[in-house]
Structures are given as C-alpha cells and as structure tokens.
Amino acid sequence: MFSYTIRRLLMLIPVLFGMTFIVFFMIRAIPGDPAQVILGQLATEEAINNLRAELGLDQPWFTQYFEYLKQLLTLDLGESLRTRTAVSEEIWPYMAATFELSFVALLIAVVVGVNAGIISAWFQKSWFDYTAMVVALVGVSMPIFWLGLMEQWIFSVQLDWLPPSKRENVKNPVETITHFYLIDSLIQGRMDQFVDVVKHLIMPGIALATIPMAIIARITRSSMLEVLRSDYIRTARAKGQKMFWVVYKHSLKNAVIPVLTVIGLQTGLLLGGAILTETIFSWPGIGRYIYNAIEYRDYPVIQSGILIVATIFVLINLIVDLLYAFIDPRIKYN
Amino acid sequence: MSESSVLQVNGLKTSFFMDKTEVPAVDHVDFDLKQGEIIAIVGESGCGKSVTSLSIMGLVPHPPGKVVGGEVFFNDEDLLKVSESKMRDIRGNEIAMIFQEPMTSLNPLFTIGNQITEAILIHRKWSKKQAKAKAIEYLKLVGLPRAEALMNEYPHQLSGGMRQRVMIAMAMVCEPKVLIADEPTTALDVTIQSQILALMKRLNQKLNTSIILITHDLGVVSEICERVIVMYAGKIVEEADVKTIFEHPEHPYTKGLIQSVPDIRNKKERLYSIPGNVPIPGSIKKGCRFADRCEFVMDRCREKTPELISIEGDHKVRCFLHQESEEQN
Ligand SMILES: Nc1ncnc2c1ncn2[C@@H]1O[C@H](COP(=O)(O)OP(=O)(O)O)[C@@H](O)[C@H]1O
Ligand code: SF4
Ligand SMILES: [Mg+2]
Numbered sequence: 001m002f003s004y005t006i007r008r009l010l011m012l013i014p015v016l017f018g019m020t021f022i023v024f025f026m027i028r029a030i031p032g033d034p035a036q037v038i039l040g041q042l043a044t045e046e047a048i049n050n051l052r053a054e055l056g057l058d059q060p061w062f063t064q065y066f067e068y069l070k071q072l073l074t075l076d077l078g079e080s081l082r083t084r085t086a087v088s089e090e091i092w093p094y095m096a097a098t099f100e101l102s103f104v105a106l107l108i109a110v111v112v113g114v115n116a117g118i119i120s121a122w123f124q125k126s127w128f129d130y131t132a133m134v135v136a137l138v139g140v141s142m143p144i145f146w147l148g149l150m151e152q153w154i155f156s157v158q159l160d161w162l163p164p165s166k167r168e169n170v171k172n173p174v175e176t177i178t179h180f181y182l183i184d185s186l187i188q189g190r191m192d193q194f195v196d197v198v199k200h201l202i203m204p205g206i207a208l209a210t211i212p213m214a215i216i217a218r219i220t221r222s223s224m225l226e227v228l229r230s231d232y233i234r235t236a237r238a239k240g241q242k243m244f245w246v247v248y249k250h251s252l253k254n255a256v257i258p259v260l261t262v263i264g265l266q267t268g269l270l271l272g273g274a275i276l277t278e279t280i281f282s283w284p285g286i287g288r289y290i291y292n293a294i295e296y297r298d299y300p301v302i303q304s305g306i307l308i309v310a311t312i313f314v315l316i317n318l319i320v321d322l323l324y325a326f327i328d329p330r331i332k333y334n
Numbered sequence: 335m336s337e338s339s340v341l342q343v344n345g346l347k348t349s350f351f352m353d354k355t356e357v358p359a360v361d362h363v364d365f366d367l368k369q370g371e372i373i374a375i376v377g378e379s380g381c382g383k384s385v386t387s388l389s390i391m392g393l394v395p396h397p398p399g400k401v402v403g404g405e406v407f408f409n410d411e412d413l414l415k416v417s418e419s420k421m422r423d424i425r426g427n428e429i430a431m432i433f434q435e436p437m438t439s440l441n442p443l444f445t446i447g448n449q450i451t452e453a454i455l456i457h458r459k460w461s462k463k464q465a466k467a468k469a470i471e472y473l474k475l476v477g478l479p480r481a482e483a484l485m486n487e488y489p490h491q492l493s494g495g496m497r498q499r500v501m502i503a504m505a506m507v508c509e510p511k512v513l514i515a516d517e518p519t520t521a522l523d524v525t526i527q528s529q530i531l532a533l534m535k536r537l538n539q540k541l542n543t544s545i546i547l548i549t550h551d552l553g554v555v556s557e558i559c560e561r562v563i564v565m566y567a568g569k570i571v572e573e574a575d576v577k578t579i580f581e582h583p584e585h586p587y588t589k590g591l592i593q594s595v596p597d598i599r600n601k602k603e604r605l606y607s608i609p610g611n612v613p614i615p616g617s618i619k620k621g622c623r624f625a626d627r628c629e630f631v632m633d634r635c636r637e638k639t640p641e642l643i644s645i646e647g648d649h650k651v652r653c654f655l656h657q658e659s660e661e662q663n
Contacts, residue, residue, distance in 0.1 A: 229395075231433060232441040237393055238433075239453045239504070242425035253443045328443060329488040 001325065004333035008318050019310050020072065020303065022063050027294070027302050033057075033221070034297040036080045038206050055081055068303065077307075078300030080293075087304045091289065095180030095308070097167060098285035101277070102270050104261070105208035112309050113213040114259060116222025121228060132217060139214030144273055148207040148280035155203060167280040169196050204281040208273050212266040215229060219262050223255040230254075255326060264320035268313050340511050340544050341390070342366040342430075346404035348382075348389045350615075351397065357616040359385040361568040362404070364642075367512065372538055372545040374555040374576075376591065377565035380612040382433075383548045386565070387514045391431055393422045408512070418622045420560045427457040430505035434517035436497035440489040446473075447485030453504045460462050461619055472503040476533055495526035499533070506537055513537075516548045556580060561648075567623040568615050570642055574649040584651045586628045622654070630655055 035051040036043070052058045069099065071078055105300040116136070120129040156164035167181060168174055174181045174193050182201075184208030185193035227233065228251055236250045282288075286305060293301035325331045338527045348360040360382040367373055375383050388394045389401050392413065408415040408429065413421065425431075433439045440449060443632065450469040454460060460468075473481035478498040489497055498518060500520050503511055512657040515534065519527040547559055555562055555576060562579040564572040564587065572585040583589045590608035610627040622628070628635065635654055642652040 231435050231438040234393060235433065235439045235501070235504075236441070236452075238391060238425055238431045240422045240424070240453070240456050242422065242456075249443050250444075254441070330442060330490050 001322070001333055003202065005318070005322065008321070012075060012314055015314060016307065019307060020069065021065075023303055023306050024068060025061070027297075027299055028061060030294070030297070032297050034299060037296050038082060043252055055254035058251075068300075072300050077304035080301050081298045082293075082296050082301075083246060087301055091286070091305065091308065092288040093176070093179045094284060094286045097283060098271070098274050098278070098287060100180050100182060100282060101201065101204055101208060101285060102267070102274060104205040105270060106212070106267070108205055108209035109213035109216055109266070110259075112209075113216030114220050114252075114256075116217040117259075118252065118255075120217070120221045122247065124225065129221075132223070136217045138213040140191070140218075142210050142214075144207055144210065144276050145280055147210060148204070148277060150278075151203045151207060159306055162203055163196075164203075165280075167197065167200050167284060168193070169200075171329065172196065204277045204283055208270060208277045211273065212237045212262070213271060215262055215266065216259055220259050223258045224251055227251045227254045253327060260323055260327070264317045271309055271313060338368045339366040340369050340408065341546075342405075342407040343386075343390065344405040346386065346389055346406065346408070348385050348394055348399060348401045350399045352617075355616070356402075357401075357614075359399070359568055360389060361615075363565070363568075363570055365563050365570065365573065367544050369511075370538065370542045370544055371561065372535070372547060372559045373561045373563060374547045374549060374559040375563045375565055376549055376552055376555060378550055378608075378612050380567075381550075381565045382517050382568040382615070383550075383565055387431065387472070387516050387546065387548060390514065391425060391429065392418075393425075402488075408624055423457070425509045426453055426505070426510070427487060428510050429512040429514065430508065430510040431514040432498070432501045432518050434506045434520050436494050436501055436521060438499055440497055444565060445486055445488055446492070448583070450485075450500070450504050450507060459507050462552070468507060468616055472507045473500070475537075476500075476503045476506075477529075478503070493642050495522055497528065497531055498522060498526075502530070502533065502537070506541070506543070509541055509635065510543060512544050512546065514546045514548070517550065518547070520549070521601075527554070528557065534558060551595075552580075552591050556608070564591065567613050569623065569652065570650075571624065571652045572650065573642075578649050584645065584649070585624075585653050586630055587624050587654075590627075622652075631657060 033048070033052070035055065035057060039047055039051060049058070056064060059067075068078070077091070079086050080090065083090065116132045120132045123129055152164045155162045163169070172193060174185050174190070174197065175188060177184045177187065181197040182194065185191075185197055221311045233246060233250055236246045241250070272285075274283075274285055275291060277283065278285045278287040279291065286309060290302055290305040290309075292298075292303065321333075325333055343366065344364050346360055346363045347358060350357045350359055363382075363386055365373070365375075371626065375386065377383055385394065385399070388399075390406050390413065392645075394401060404414065408424070416424075440446075444452075446468065447469060450472065451462065451465040454465040454468055455462075458465070470485060471483045473484055478484055478496060479500050484492075484500075489500075492500065499522075502518070513534075516536070518532050519644055522530065531554060532546060534547070537543060538558075547555070549555060552562075559576050561575050562569055562573070564579070564585065566587050570623050572579070572583070572588045574582075579588065580592065583592055587608070590606075593606040594608065608627055613623060613626070622631075622640055623636065625635045627632045632654060638654075638656050640652050640657060642650050643657060645656050
C-alpha cells in the first residue's frame with residue numbers, strides 16, 4: 001500500500017510536467033500582452049517594451065518556459081505580474097474559499113444523493129423512486145448558471161431569505177485565521193458570523209452540488225438495487241437483522257464503491273463547476289482568481305493556479321483509490 | 335399441532351406475480367417437523383424447495399413473490415400472521431437458515447468475527463466480549479481450525495467448505511430450534527459434502543436442533559435424514575421415512591430420482607436421468623403435473639389432479655396408480 005502510494009505520487013511528476021507544458025503555451029497563444037494590459041491603452045511603446053523586458057517577456061518562449069521550470073523545481077510558484085506578490089503567498093485565501101464551497105457542495109451531493117438513491121432502490125417503482133429519478137435526470141442536465149440565477153432571483157430578490165452573493169457580510173467580516181470561514185468564525189465563538197457564513201454558502205453550495213448529487217443518486221440507486229438482490233443481504237435478513245442495518249451496514253458499504261468512483265471523477269467537475277458558480281455568486285475562490293488572471297494575462301498566476309488545481313484533482317483521485325482498498329479487503333495494491 | 339412437532343406447515347401456497355399473472359411456485363404444501371428430527375425436501379431444481387423455505391422464514395422476495403395462503407405454525411403461532419418485528423426475533427434466533435452459495439452468502443466487506451457476533455448481538459443483550467467468545471466457541475464446534483485468527487479474516491480468504499462451516503456456525507450460534515439448510519452442500523466437492531453433512535448430524539444430536547435439509551440430490555438424503563418429502567412442480571408428490579423411500583418408492587417421479595442417484599459400485603453404467611424438464615409453474619392447468627414425463631401415464635392423469643393420500647401408515651403418495659380403489663367406487 002505504502003509503496004503503491006509512493007509510486008502513484010511519482011507518476012504525478014510526468015503528468016504535472018505535461019500540464020505545465022500545455023498550460024504554458026496555451027495561455028501565451030491567447031492574444032493580448034500583459035504589459036499592455038497592466039499599463040493600459042495610453043501607454044507608450046517604450047514603456048511597454050521596458051516593462052516587457054523587466055518581466056522577462058521579451059525572451060523567447062522556450063527560454064521563459066525553461067526559467068519557469070527552474071523556478072518550479074525550487075517550489076517557487078512565481079510572482080503575480082499584476083500585484084507583484086508571490087503567488088504562493090496570495091493564493092491560499094482563494095483556495096480556502098473554493099475548498100470550503102466544494103466541501104459543502106460535496107457534502108450536500110453525497111448526503112442527499114446517497115440517501116435518495118437508497119430510498120429509491122428500496123422502494124423501487126414507488127412514487128418516491130419515480131420522482132427522485134426524474135429530478136435526478138433534470139439535475140444531471142441542469143445548466144448551473146441558470147440554476148444559480150434562479151436561486152438568487154427566488155431566495156434573495158423575491159423572498160429575501162439569503163444573501164445573493166459573496167462569502168460573508170462585508171460589514172461584519174470574519175477575522176481570518178485559516179481562511180475557512182466556517183472554522184474561523186467557530187473558533188472565535190462568533191455564532192452570528194457562523195450563521196452568516198452558512199447562509200452565504202447555501203445557494204452556491206446547492207448550485208454546485210446539483211449535478212454531482214444527481215449522478216450520485218442514480219449510481220447509488222443502481223448499485224443498491226444490485227446489492228439488495230445479493231445473497232449476503234438475504235443472509236443478513238435471515239439473521240433477523242433490522243432493515244435499517246441491512247441497508248446501512250450491509251448494503252451501503254458495498255454500494256458505496258461505485259459511488260466513490262463517481263465522487264472521484266466529480267471532484268474534477270466540482271472544481272470546474274466552481275469557476276462558473278464562483279462567477280455567478282461573486283465567490284472569491286480559485287476559479288475567480290484564475291479567471292481574473294486570464295483577463296490580465298497574468299501568466300504566472302494562471303500557470304500556477306491551474307497546476308495547483310490539477311495537482312489537487314490527481315491527489316483526490318489517489319485518495320479515492322486508496323479508499324477502495326480501505327473499504328474492500330479484496331482490493332490489494334502492490 | 336401434535337405434541338412433539340416444532341414446525342407445522344399447512345396448505346402453504348406461494349406465488350410469483352409476473353405481468354399480473356399468478357405463477358404458483360409452491361402449491362398447498364403440508365408437512366410437519368418434529369423435535370430433533372431431520373427431514374429432507376427433495377426435488378429437481380425449480381420444484382419450489384427454496385421458495386418453501388423462504389416462505390417459512392418470511393423472506394420471499396416481494397415483489398414479485400407473496401405467500402398467498404396456508405399456515406406455518408411455530409410455538410403455537412402462525413408465522414404468516416405475526417408482525418415483521420416478531421418475525422425478526424424468530425429469524426436467526428429460533429429458525430435459522432443456511433444457503434446454497436457459500437461463496438456469496440457472506441458479506442465480502444466484513445470480517446467473519448463481525449458477521450457471527452452480529453448474529454448473536456441481534457438477539458442477545460451480551461457484551462461484545464461475550465459474543466466474541468461465543469463466536470469462537472462455535473467456529474471450533476463446526477470444526478474450523480485457528481478459530482481465533484479466523485475471526486479477523488475476510489470471506490475471500492476462506493475456501494468454499496470453510497465458508498459453509500462459517501455459515502453453519504453463524505446459523506447455530508443462537509441455538510435455534512429449527513435449521514433450514516437449502517442445498518448446503520450443492521456447491522461443494524464430494525469429500526467436503528459429506529463432512530458438512532456429518533457436521534449437521536452432529537449438531538442435530540448435540541443441540542437437538544430440528545433440521546430441514548433441502549436438496550436435489552437423493553444421495554445426500556440417505557446419509558443423515560429420517561424422513562423424506564419429494565416435491566415436484568410446487569407440490570408434494572411423496573412422503574415417507576427414508577428407508578421406505580429408497581426401498582419402496584411408489585411415485586414414478588421418486589423412482590426416477592432414485593435411479594438417477596450415482597451408484598459408486600457401478601461406475602460403468604451411464605447415469606440415468608428422467609427425460610424432460612420440470613414444467614414452469616402455472617403452465618399445467620389440469621391433471622397430474624408429472625404426466626408429460628411419466629412412463630405410466632394414463633388418460634385420467636391428464637384429466638384430474640391426483641390427491642396426496644396415505645397408502646400405508648405415514649407413507650403418502652400423489653399418483654393415480656395408488657388411487658384405484660377410490661376411482662372404482
Ligand atoms: N425471484 C423469483 N421471481 C420469479 N419467480 C421465481 C422467483 N424465485 C422462484 N421463482 C419461481 O419459483 C419456482 C421454484 O423456485 P425454487 O423454489 O427456487 O426452486 P428450487 O429451490 O426447488 O430449485 C421457479 O421455477 C420459479 O418459477
Ligand atoms: S398420476 Fe399418472 S401421470 Fe401422474 S405420476 Fe401417477 S401415473 Fe404418472
Ligand atoms: Mg433452490
């Protein structure tokens with residue numbers, strides 16, 4: 001198991017190397033020049049050329065790429081062209097914002113999706129089953145931006161129940177420690193802020209959760225249906241076990257394996273969906289961070305931001321693979 | 335309910351409802367099981383043996399299956415009428431069951447120890463430690479070596495025979511009055527088969543558990559059973575003590591089954607098998623269900639359904655060959 005993990009981590013290196021290559025050249029293929037963007041429309045040719053030289057943008061691309069790799073080898077993510085701050089220094093608050101949102105979304109998706117799938121499987125062909133599966137079908141093909149806008153229109157504009165956007169009430173900001181606002185407000189005992197943060201999380205959380213929730217519900221249902229027909233479930237019932245435990249102990253653990261696969265794949269979508277959701281809800285996450293950087297042609301931020309997101313994606317899938325072995329004793333990695 | 339019987343099945347009828355048509359898989363089955371007795375229910379695959387046992391356990395897959403009639407008396411109570419929670423108290427505790435497929439009947443994701451102690455803790459308010467000790471005791475009782483170590487192992491680490499022993503330990507650990515064993519040895523090879531049968535016989539003598547042994551192999555029956563019930567297409571066609579069944583079988587189906595038991599001394603001879611197949615339940619509307627495969631078939635066999643009648647003491651047969659007198663009157 002340990003050596004497997006090490007091997008998987010080593011395999012990460014060529015993957016990430018390839019990533020840097022693709023991202024590096026792709027963003028430079030986008031028309032536009034950082035120096036021009038930074039200095040504005042009225043800047044003189046000379047000023048622009050000076051800035052380009054200062055930023056090293058006058059060098060040939062491969063030289064720039066080589067410099068970038070050398071930087072990365074010393075674990076230096078570079079410096080934002082716009083803010084002139086080290087990316088490693090300024091990226092964390094954005095990452096924390098995305099993690100918090102993604103975590104809440106995944107939580108909603110798993111709890112609701114798995115339970116809806118279980119109930120649908122258990123009461124197969126009941127009205128609940130039909131309703132849940134129609135909702136799931138709609139959910140899978142839901143355009144997130146439309147859902148987000150509808151949420152805002154109903155719950156903020158019409159009903160005024162929830163704040164329309166952002167992470168917190170700007171008049172009463174959370175004092176940041178970890179940049180996970182749920183945690184920060186809790187450890188400072190600020191329940192008012194905690195409630196405020198939760199309220200801000202609900203709508204983007206649901207918007208982001210919808211598609212994975214629908215997929216998880218459908219996968220759970222079909223894997224549960226298969227498991228419920230299996231012999232060991234009959235054995236559990238023949239022991240006199242209660243239905244609840246038959247489902248939640250004997251069935252769920254078996255049914256969760258395909259669900260786990262989906263979760264692994266969905267984290268990719270979740271991180272991608274985050275950019276859309278963060279835009280609609282003005283959520284200051286990594287998606288917004290990269291998106292803004294693209295506007296400014298802030299190459300180091302784009303490169304490093306995407307590199308980090310890719311690393312997280314690969315790591316989550318590694319964790320999922322390790323979890324398989326943890327859940328299923330028949331799976332051995334060596 | 336007679337004094338010594340622990341389980342009495344009267345007129346049990348279980349059907350499957352496919353596209354609104356009723357398919358009776360078990361059709362008016364009656365038998366009773368005495369304290370400490372081992373009976374066999376025999377018949378080819380598809381005759382309704384498993385459905386009979388699942389009906390007793392209240393585990394018929396529903397939908398599409400449903401017990402539609404009859405009574406199953408246990409402890410002076412009709413199990414078909416008791417609540418689900420009462421039934422749960424009985425399952426595993428007073429009536430336990432083991433299944434044909436030892437490879438898939440244990441949950442692959444939990445340890446042997448977990449699954450056996452679970453069976454105990456559902457019915458006994460014991461500590462985990464007590465349950466564990468009991469589980470180890472029963473693993474030893476069913477003849478498994480390294481009982482303590484086995485507790486922490488997973489089903490996939492065990493052979494089929496060992497898993498079936500684990501299943502038996504799990505079924506017996508609450509000391510049930512009745513054990514239903516549905517083809518417990520079918521999936522195992524011959525040497526393991528007789529070990530498992532011997533084990534069941536030993537447990538029956540030691541704990542006085544009554545056993546219903548379900549099998550399609552009459553060879554298995556002769557080893558441990560006292561009484562045999564032969565089922566065909568959802569109905570009992572013959573019932574007698576084991577000696578009578580083997581020495582004086584009366585129903586043509588029983589005779590066919592006996593001829594198809596492999597004879598160890600006569601290896602050269604080709605194995606006999608009854609021509610044709612068990613009819614799909616519900617496909618035969620009238621007459622004897624065995625008529626299409628019976629070498630003694632008569633005209634009236636296709637007209638009327640024979641009754642199960644007693645021909646001598648406890649020997650019962652459902653066949654017109656034994657209902658002459660009644661017909662002539
Ligand atoms: N889950 C099921 N769905 C539909 N029909 C079934 C089901 N289980 C059993 N049956 C019907 O009941 C009949 C008897 O099955 P079963 O009791 O399993 O036979 P046996 O155990 O004697 O081999 C089968 O021929 C089939 O028609
Ligand atoms: S009743 Fe007729 S067909 Fe049926 S077993 Fe007897 S002789 Fe054969
Ligand atoms: Mg069967």
